[in-house]
Amino acid sequence: MxxxxxxxxxxxxxxxxxxxxxxxxxxxxxxxxxxxxxxxxxxxxxxxxxxxxxxxxxxxxxxxxxxxxxxxxxxxxxxxxxxxxxxxxxxxxxxxxxxxxxxxxxxxxxxxxxxxxxxxxxxxxxxxxxxxxxxxxxxxxxxxxxxxxxxxxxxxxxxxxxxxxxxxxxxxxxxxPNGIGPKVKYVTVGKVIDKGIDDGNNMGAAMAPAAIDTIYAYFNDTKDDPNSFDLIATGDLGKLGKQITEDLLKEKGIDISKVYTDCGVEIFDLEKQDVHCGGSGCGCSASVFAGYIYNKLIKKEFNKVMLVSTGALLSPTSTLQKQTIPCVAHAVVIVNEE
Amino acid sequence: MxxxxxxxxxxxxxxxxxxxxxxxxxxxxxxxxxxxxxxxxxxxxxxxxxxxxxxxxxxxxxxxxxxxxxxxxxxxxxxxxxxxxxxxxxxxxxxxxxxxxxxxxxxxxxxxxxxxxxxxxxxxxxxxxxxxxxxxxxxxxxxxxxxxxxxxxxxxxxxxxxxxxxxxxxxxxxxxPNGIGPKVKYVTVGKVIDKGIDDGNNMGAAMAPAAIDTIYAYFNDTKDDPNSFDLIATGDLGKLGKQITEDLLKEKGIDISKVYTDCGVEIFDLEKQDVHCGGSGCGCSASVFAGYIYNKLIKKEFNKVMLVSTGALLSPTSTLQKQTIPCVAHAVVIVNEE
Missing domain, CATH: 3.40.47.40 (Stage V sporulation protein AD)
Structure with a gap:
């Protein structure tokens, strides 16, 4: 089809x-x-x-x-x-x-x-x-x-x-194309968003607007209900970016607070492991999805998950040239088929 | 379909x-x-x-x-x-x-x-x-x-x-999905090939084996005739890499010599413009295709073209770490539809 x-x-x-x-x-x-x-x-x-x-x-x-x-x-x-x-x-x-x-x-x-x-x-x-x-x-x-x-x-x-x-x-x-395992049902591809943050030590705030844009686009396109998800996981906004994302989405009428987490917040113990706002890096949402989330999907403890990996498209060269940080986030919705 | x-x-x-x-x-x-x-x-x-x-x-x-x-x-x-x-x-x-x-x-x-x-x-x-x-x-x-x-x-x-x-x-x-213009009929995606070249000033020799692998795979898969093409253009092997590609493909039974060129050889006048083996860079096959080749396709002066852009996946870090140069080449076959 x-x-x-x-x-x-x-x-x-x-x-x-x-x-x-x-x-x-x-x-x-x-x-x-x-x-x-x-x-x-x-x-x-x-x-x-x-x-x-x-x-x-x-x-x-x-x-x-x-x-x-x-x-x-x-x-x-x-x-x-x-x-x-x-x-x-x-x-x-x-x-x-x-x-x-x-x-x-x-x-x-x-x-x-x-x-x-x-x-x-x-x-x-x-x-x-x-x-x-x-x-x-x-x-x-x-x-x-x-x-x-x-x-x-x-x-x-x-x-x-x-x-x-x-x-x-x-x-x-x-x-x-088939086999045993959860299915990818929807994809929402991100636009590059830049709200003017230029601090490479504050990536959560830089990337949050991109996550918000993509998550909002998904719900606006599908009219899906956030609470129908077992988990919506951004990765890797960290503690601060997660809070911004949750708050600003709520202002736009999308309340994901009941099912929302961030891979950067989950992978470390933020109190004890001295990682400040949490984990980051491509490997963060990759290992959290491939490890934790997939495991829960296979066990049917989760049946509907959105993974929204977030990226900050800066380079040391762009930073030296005093440029701000363009960011992007892509969403994948994965389900255990009804 | x-x-x-x-x-x-x-x-x-x-x-x-x-x-x-x-x-x-x-x-x-x-x-x-x-x-x-x-x-x-x-x-x-x-x-x-x-x-x-x-x-x-x-x-x-x-x-x-x-x-x-x-x-x-x-x-x-x-x-x-x-x-x-x-x-x-x-x-x-x-x-x-x-x-x-x-x-x-x-x-x-x-x-x-x-x-x-x-x-x-x-x-x-x-x-x-x-x-x-x-x-x-x-x-x-x-x-x-x-x-x-x-x-x-x-x-x-x-x-x-x-x-x-x-x-x-x-x-x-x-x-x-439709409209006026040439059609993409086949794609052959490249494997990463590394024959041990570690000289960033000899990219043609480094990339030629990747081009050969992909072009050979296309002809092996489709049993197509090289001479049915108006043009097979690698990009950007330069003068030396072009010669290696042509020679080694011939040894493998695929003679592309009658229709073969390289975007790096075409974009500059190698005799007069002091560019040594020719052009390189992503923009080489991009501008030669988007400019010259597409123009000829639109005018029906070319009706069947293969573009094989070639890439050397080295970084300054890998060079400093004395690594060799992995290369890749992807082929796209474009036709004016019969």
Missing amino acids: KSKRIGSRTVKLQNKPTIISTASVVGPKEGEGPLKEYFDMILKDDLCGEKSWELAESKMVEIAMKSAVKKAGKKLEDVNYLLGGDLINQLLPASFAARELAIPFFGIYGACSTMAEGMCLSSMLVDGGFADLILSGTSSHYCTAERQFRFPLELGNQKPMTAQWTTTGAGSVLIA | KSKRIGSRTVKLQNKPTIISTASVVGPKEGEGPLKEYFDMILKDDLCGEKSWELAESKMVEIAMKSAVKKAGKKLEDVNYLLGGDLINQLLPASFAARELAIPFFGIYGACSTMAEGMCLSSMLVDGGFADLILSGTSSHYCTAERQFRFPLELGNQKPMTAQWTTTGAGSVLIA
Whole structure:
């Protein structure tokens, strides 16, 4: 059946593309957090046996991708397309993982929205009959992100309380036209929104307007009821961005407060783990979805979930040139089919 | 009609997604090259009225994207998705252009293969009924690429003769489910191939194996005849990479020599413009396709063309870590329908 566009921004997938497996890998700190029981692999050493953090990040996403395929009882050769990307310049981790996996590769970049971006594209490509199996995943690493976007770790810089802690983690999903698992029912693709925030240590506030825009577009397009969801998870606005999103959506007539959380708030214990506003990085919503949320979907503890990964599209160059931060958020609605 | 996979790598699009318009913008040096008459806009100043080269590159791709929409008699609000990316860290030019265009945005990254990557994805999304109009484009700029990947321009570094000259240019395509214009008939998505080249000044040799792999996959999947094409254009292998590709494909039984060129060889006068092996950069195959090739297709001087944009997925970080260069190439076959 041909899928249809609903309203101005949302696509309803008619052929029930199915997330037949996922896999997650996280670093030691994430492995001490509240979601530790849900991850497939917790690294003892954040170098993951490699010589550099960048190669470690690549290895993490490669492991997460291979694991998802293996868990589904498939082979890498069965996979038609691989979608991946990350925060690192020229997508070093994803590109190097794609070389190992030898699957036709689409590099994608949505900063920390990459997980949902990949899921939107993969779901549509599977739904349209262009592939029988698509693997999509992303990663981030505290040490690669810090030295690229902020300061050398050796400086031991202090961060303001609005800052977030880049998750060391990777997550992947394997999507097929049918099979056992939750289905992707709707996708709402984000516009780039920039409300003028220029502080890279306040990403939650920068990204919240993009999350609001996309979530609002979904509900406006579908007339769906927020309380019909078991969970709406943004990722990764952190504590401050989450509050802004909830409050401003309420002002616009959409009350998600009863079912709403943020992957950056969930992955760490904000009281004890000294991460200020919470987790961030592509690997945050990737590992929280592939680990925690997918697990709850499979167990039917959740039956309807919206994942809204959020990304801040800044670069160190744009910051040096005194530019503000464009942001984007993509939404994927996943259901256990009635 | 549902599209079908042919062989192991190729998709045949059944619903004739149509390139209803294109637009191209190039810098002053490209505007003195052999293809000058085909570009929509030739900049007098490569700062394009902006304060930095990065913002200039963003403006160029924004202009190319807006022009394609305007030339088709459409409005930006009519466009369902925007696909864009470039060589610059965190896709600064594309992200900033997406902010101005306010169209739901998929950031993509395939280094200099980005034009064909965007066309592959856009064609499938339109073919599958997920969008009525998709705008896709990419850019590169000599000055942004040099200072990011190589040396500050002020150093006036000499380059070896195997090096290429990053094109200052942008190109965009607008794809619809029907209308007047050539149709995208096949797409073959590239695997990441790395034969061990680690010299960023010899990209042609690094990328040629990826181009060979993808072109071979297309002909192996479809059993098509190379001589049925009016043009097979890789972009941007340059003079050396072009020769390697032609020779090694011949060894594998595929002789494309009669119809083969490379966008990097076409965009400059290699004898007179001091560009060593030729042009490179995402904007090379983008502007050559959107300018020269599309023009010939519209005039029916070409009726069957394969564009194979090629990308080297290296980063300065991977180079410093003594890694080799993973490469990728995506093929799009465009026809005037019989």
